[in-house]
Amino acid sequence: xxxxxxxxxxxxxxxxxxxxxxxxxxxxxxxxxxxxxxxxxxxxxxxxxxxxxxxxxxxxxxxxxxxxxxxxxxxxxxxxxxxxxxxxxxxxxxxxxxxxxxxxxxxxxxxxxxxxxxxxxxxxxxxxxxxxxxxxxxxxxxxxxxxxxxxxxxxxxxxxxxxxxxxxxxxxxxxxxxxxxxxxxxxxxxxxxxxxxxxxxxxxxxxxxxxxxxxxxxxxxxxxxxxxxxxxxxxxxxxxxxxxxxxxxxxxxxxxxxxxxxxxxxxxxxxxxxxxxxx
Amino acid sequence: xxxxxxxxxxxxxxxxxxxxxxxxxxxxxxxxxxxxxxxxxxxxxxxxxxxxxxxxxxxxxxxxxxxxxxxxxxxxxxxxxxxx
Numbered sequence: 001x002x003x004x005x006x007x008x009x010x011x012x013x014x015x016x017x018x019x020x021x022x023x024x025x026x027x028x029x030x031x032x033x034x035x036x037x038x039x040x041x042x043x044x045x046x047x048x049x050x051x052x053x054x055x056x057x058x059x060x061x062x063x064x065x066x067x068x069x070x071x072x073x074x075x076x077x078x079x080x081x082x083x084x085x086x087x088x089x090x091x092x093x094x095x096x097x098x099x100x101x102x103x104x105x106x107x108x109x110x111x112x113x114x115x116x117x118x119x120x121x122x123x124x125x126x127x128x129x130x131x132x133x134x135x136x137x138x139x140x141x142x143x144x145x146x147x148x149x150x151x152x153x154x155x156x157x158x159x160x161x162x163x164x165x166x167x168x169x170x171x172x173x174x175x176x177x178x179x180x181x182x183x184x185x186x187x188x189x190x191x192x193x194x195x196x197x198x199x200x201x202x203x204x205x206x207x208x209x210x211x212x213x214x215x216x217x218x219x220x221x222x223x224x225x226x227x228x229x230x231x232x233x234x235x236x237x238x239x240x241x242x243x244x245x246x247x248x249x250x251x252x253x254x255x256x257x258x259x260x261x262x263x264x265x266x267x268x269x270x271x272x273x274x275x276x277x278x279x
Numbered sequence: 280x281x282x283x284x285x286x287x288x289x290x291x292x293x294x295x296x297x298x299x300x301x302x303x304x305x306x307x308x309x310x311x312x313x314x315x316x317x318x319x320x321x322x323x324x325x326x327x328x329x330x331x332x333x334x335x336x337x338x339x340x341x342x343x344x345x346x347x348x349x350x351x352x353x354x355x356x357x358x359x360x361x362x363x
Contacts, residue, residue, distance in 0.1 A: 112347075114357040121362050145346035150353055157361035174342035200338065238288075240280055 001243070002027040002269050003250035005229050006257070007106070007135070007169060007187060007216035009034055010057050010068070011049075017219070017226050022064035024230045027251075027269050030258065031057060032071040032106035032135050037221050039078055043087035046074065050091065054098035067266055069258065071105030071135045072096070079110075079119035089119075089126055096130055102261040103127065105135025106169060109147040112139060121154055128160040133261050135187075138170045140194060148175040152182055165260050167214065170195055176208055185257050189218040190228035198232040202239060210245060214253050300327070 002025045010031050053070040061068035074088040104127040109116045127134045139147035168179040169187035179186040189195040219226030236246045258264040314320045329340050
């Protein structure tokens with residue numbers, strides 16, 4: 001089965017991972033801008049990073065038949081530095097024209113601070129101004145519930161938001177319903193320890209339903225598994241779910257969400273029968 | 280899958296996880312010092328208690344137990360005005 005991984009950080013992965021993902025059926029992926037494992041010292045570092053996301057990674061992916069899309073922002077952790085964040089945000093508009101950019105992301109909160117909240121709001125305003133979709137990171141562990149509620153509060157205050165064009169990522173059992181019920185898309189991240197396991201993600205699909213719900217590996221430089229989406233496919237098959245339902249979760253849902261971006265021009269694998277718009 | 284099938288499929292995995300928790304708690308008890316009043320140790324005990332609940336939202340309740348509190352007027356605390 002072909003699938004789309006809507007959240008994976010390939011700048012941190014090897015070329016061997018591209019090959020493995022291709023062999024396991026990954027047809028497309030999207031890579032949100034995120035923290036590099038250290039705080040960068042200047043906006044110019046981000047210019048190079050945005051070049052990597054919009055030019056280098058698409059070429060690496062294409063060598064293995066995978067289409068690579070991306071999202072741009074300064075991540076929540078470095079957003080604590082308001083001055084640097086505003087310098088980085090000034091760079092973003094020139095990159096929005098790059099053909100693989102789907103929108104602004106992954107913006108969000110990390111430790112739920114005032115500075116993070118200010119930069120989150122300014123990113124949302126940037127997305128509205130340029131009519132961009134938004135991909136949102138929610139905090140880790142004990143900070144997740146509070147941070148997710150704060151993010152929903154801030155989004156609710158923006159009259160210009162189209163909720164169907166926003167995905168709130170890294171939801172778990174205690175945050176998924178509020179995101180879905182508010183009209184946003186939700187993403188579940190399959191991490192070995194700190195987020196959802198494939199089994200718990202399938203539990204959530206069974207409890208909440210498959211609409212506006214995506215799964216991703218968020219494979220990065222930390223403990224993570226880039227092939228986690230195929231693990232979820234296997235878990236759904238073991239529980240007897242239909243191929244149609246599995247495909248909805250791992251292919252149709254991310255496809256439908258991405259299709260709202262004018263830059264999402266996707267050539268599906270040749271044996272797919274669905275009629276795809278060209279963006 | 281019905282409940283019996285799920286139980287049969289999951290039994291050994293659940294058994295293994297319970298053993299891991301039991302062994303981890305034994306390890307803490309064998310180590311020098313007393314953490315019985317430690318906030319994290321007490322959180323773990325409360326989490327284990329939640330597993331015996333009859334409601335079918337145990338995972339969500341465990342998540343909330345390990346979550347920081349949400350305060351609805353946080354924007355006032357930050358002196359932030361709602362955007363439009």
